[in-house]
Amino acid sequence: MTGLTLALAARACRDPRVAVDLLTLAWAFRRRRWWHIAPFLPLPDRDYLEWRLHTAYGEERALPPVADVLRFARWRRRILSA
DSSP states (O other): HHHHHHHHHHHHHHHHHHHHHHHHHHHHTTTTTGGTTTTTOOOBBBHHHHHHHHHHOOOTOOOOOHHHHHHHHHOOOOOOOH
């Protein structure tokens, strides 16, 4: 997962619009009531992420391609702004 995170961070550094898309996507995926559960960070729920990966790629441990994450983030921005 670190490789994916670094690749997305590199893309975000090159394009501010991508940075905003990825930050809003990360915020949307945060675990609800995250401030009540250690480590008290707005991280996504592991079960939810595994379910999302299973429905998208057929495997809970699949690592999505950078292009798929960027495409989803762009799609989400367009849908929410429509």
